[in-house]
Amino acid sequence: MTTIEATPLPQLQCESDVGIETIPLASEGAFAGWQTDIPERYRGLGGAELVERVRAARAALGARAVVLGHHYQREDVIQFADRRGDSFDLARYAASHPESEYIVFCGVHFMAEAADILSGPHQQVVLPNLAAGCSMADMAAQPDVLGAWRELAAEFGGTEEIVPVTYMNSAAALKAFCGEHGGVVCTSSNAASVLAWALERGRRIFFFPDQHLGRNTAHAMGIPEQEMALWNWRLPPGSRGGLSGDELRRSRLILWEGHCSVHQRFSLTQVERARGRHPDVRVVVHPECRAEVVRAADAVGSTAYIARYVREAPAGAVLAVGTEINLVSRLAGENPEKTVFCLDPVVCPCSTMYRVHPAYLAWVMEELAEGRVVNRIEVPEREKEHARVALRRMLQLA
Numbered sequence: 001m002t003t004i005e006a007t008p009l010p011q012l013q014c015e016s017d018v019g020i021e022t023i024p025l026a027s028e029g030a031f032a033g034w035q036t037d038i039p040e041r042y043r044g045l046g047g048a049e050l051v052e053r054v055r056a057a058r059a060a061l062g063a064r065a066v067v068l069g070h071h072y073q074r075e076d077v078i079q080f081a082d083r084r085g086d087s088f089d090l091a092r093y094a095a096s097h098p099e100s101e102y103i104v105f106c107g108v109h110f111m112a113e114a115a116d117i118l119s120g121p122h123q124q125v126v127l128p129n130l131a132a133g134c135s136m137a138d139m140a141a142q143p144d145v146l147g148a149w150r151e152l153a154a155e156f157g158g159t160e161e162i163v164p165v166t167y168m169n170s171a172a173a174l175k176a177f178c179g180e181h182g183g184v185v186c187t188s189s190n191a192a193s194v195l196a197w198a199l200e201r202g203r204r205i206f207f208f209p210d211q212h213l214g215r216n217t218a219h220a221m222g223i224p225e226q227e228m229a230l231w232n233w234r235l236p237p238g239s240r241g242g243l244s245g246d247e248l249r250r251s252r253l254i255l256w257e258g259h260c261s262v263h264q265r266f267s268l269t270q271v272e273r274a275r276g277r278h279p280d281v282r283v284v285v286h287p288e289c290r291a292e293v294v295r296a297a298d299a300v301g302s303t304a305y306i307a308r309y310v311r312e313a314p315a316g317a318v319l320a321v322g323t324e325i326n327l328v329s330r331l332a333g334e335n336p337e338k339t340v341f342c343l344d345p346v347v348c349p350c351s352t353m354y355r356v357h358p359a360y361l362a363w364v365m366e367e368l369a370e371g372r373v374v375n376r377i378e379v380p381e382r383e384k385e386h387a388r389v390a391l392r393r394m395l396q397l398a
Contacts, residue, residue, distance in 0.1 A: 022047030022076045025359040034131040034355050035375075042359040047076050050358040054080055057365035065368060066100040068093065068115070070107035071303040072324040072353040077106050077361055086303040087111050087168045088187035092395060094118050102368055105377075106361065108132045108352050112377040113172040117387045125377045126368070128360035132352050134169050136288075139258035140209030142173045144233045148256075149181075151240055152206065155248055162254075163202035165194060167210050168394075169260075172379045172387050174208070179389035186394060188287050188302035191217040193397040199252070208256030212263070216287045216294045218253050227252040262350050263288035266322040270343040271296045274320040283343070284309050285322030293322060303327060310335055324350045 025031055026043040045053075058067070058080055068090045069081025078084055083093045090111065094103055095118040103125045105112040112127040119125060153159045164183035166174045175185050182201065186194035195217055198205045207214040215228060229251040231241030240248065241257075248254070266289045274281050284299040284306050294300050299309055303323060310319055315337040321328045322343045332340040360375075367374045379387065 022050070022074065022358055025357050028357065030351075030355075034357075035129045035360070038360060038363055042363050045359060045362070047358060050362045051076055051079075053362045054358060054365055057362065057369045060369040061102070061365065064100060065102040065104055065365070066097055067104045068106060068111075070111065070353065071307065071327040071330075072350045073106050073356060074326055074349075074354070074358075075330065076358040077356055078326075078330070080361070081106060086187065086189065087114070088189040088302065088394075089304055091115070091118060091168070091187075091391065095395065098123065102126060102373070104128065104361070104364060104368075106356050108134045108137075109377070110134055110137050110169055110171060113379050114168065114175070114387075114391060116377050116379050117172060117175070117384050117391055124373055126364050126373065127375050127377050128364050129355045129357070130375055132355040134352055135261045136167075136169045136209055136258050137171055139233070140166075140170055140174060140256055142171065142177070145174055145177065145208060145256075147237050148231060148233065148241060149177075149206070151238070152248075152254070155240065155245065161203035162206050163198040163204075164206045164208075165198055165214075166208055166390070167191075167213060170209055172383050175390045176383040176386035179386035179391075179393075183390060184393040184397070185390045186213075186397075188213055189304060190394065190397050191287070192221060194394065195221060195253075197393075197397055204252050204254060206254045206256075209258030210260065210288055211255040211257055212259055212290055212294075213287050214253060214255045215291055216289075216300065219291065219295075223252055226250065229254050230257055231255065232257050260288040262324050263322070264290060265344050265346070266290070266293050268292045268296055270322075270345075271320070274341075274343060278318045278320070278339075281318045281320050282313065283320045283322070285343070289322050297322065307331060310338070310340060313338055324353070326350075326353070 024044050024046055066082050067080050069078040069084045091114050094115040098120045103115050103123055105115050105127055112125050116125040164178045164181050166178050166185055168187045184194055229243050229247045231254055235242050263286050271283055283297040285293055285297045287300050306323055310331045318339040320343050325342055326349055328342040364374055
């Protein structure tokens with residue numbers, strides 16, 4: 001049996017020192033690093049007033065606007081979502097609802113890009129805070145991925161037998177790269193179906209940016225560890241990602257060395273501590289967690305899967321959840337007959353999802369109600385063309 005070594009926990013800072021309750025935007029300690037050109041009049045408003053203003057703008061817009069909310073959004077934002085879900089579900093929803101003029105995406109940048117790619121030419125996608133990005137997506141910059149692709153071509157005499165697969169958590173340019181090179185996008189909901197599809201079409205997969213989703217999915221499919229290679233993108237060009245020729249040649253899955261800063265916080269020690277305190281606990285985690293956490297859990301799946309798992313657990317169940325705190329807190333509130341808690345005692349929110357403060361939502365919604373579009377997300381047409389190919393392949397593999 002292969003032994004999985006524990007990945008060291010990074011020393012991560014939490015953007016919120018006040019929990020997950022809404023405070024005025026000007027009081028947020030990290031505001032200086034967010035989009036700061038929001039009008040001054042929104043900066044001092046409290047949660048209650050912001051909610052009322054969003055509600056009024058929402059009513060004024062009616063069916064002209066659809067609001068999409070990712071599971072990790074705070075309560076003062078998610079309550080306005082016409083659809084709440086994970087990135088896969090929201091991508092499908094955006095693709096199947098052409099009737100709205102505006103798509104307000106309460107999530108992060110790559111999600112809004114996907115909505116723009118899949119939406120109609122008459123629709124405009126708005127991201128409330130342009131600083132809401134994704135640290136994982138940032139780990140796979142287009143020049144680095146293209147450089148790695150060239151090195152793989154040199155190593156194997158071409159890339160005909162390599163299928164590129166990008167996780168949904170990536171820039172539109174990389175989705176376009178996959179579409180142009182016979183590849184596909186995946187999410188945590190359909191990663192196994194996507195990897196199986198790719199292995200039918202090529203000898204090996206180039207998977208980015210999340211190493212953990214790729215590794216955990218491949219392990220569950222029966223692919224041994226020795227057939228997975230980890231590409232270190234931080235090394236200088238020409239380093240082959242720190243891999244030897246033998247490691248590359250025996251690989252079926254070449255994993256990019258990226259990760260989610262929230263899910264990498266979860267540790268085997270936290271799982272063991274939860275079991276020590278609650279002998280009957282069920283541990284359910286996201287596949288972006290490290291391998292040793294996933295293999296110690298009782299269940300693993302996407303945010304949509306986790307929400308369903310908690311809902312379907314019997315009354316009195318004790319559930320330790322390894323995912324972002326806004327979703328865990330919401331699940332605890334919606335299932336009062338069960339004990340639901342986060343594996344990580346620091347309960348740090350996703351720092352970039354957290355940037356969608358209701359002040360930003362109030363601003364963009366009130367501007368739309370007045371006929372002005374701010375914070376529009378537009379993917380260049382050529383990128384959109386190729387990215388749409390990869391995303392439609394993803395949707396077909398649901």
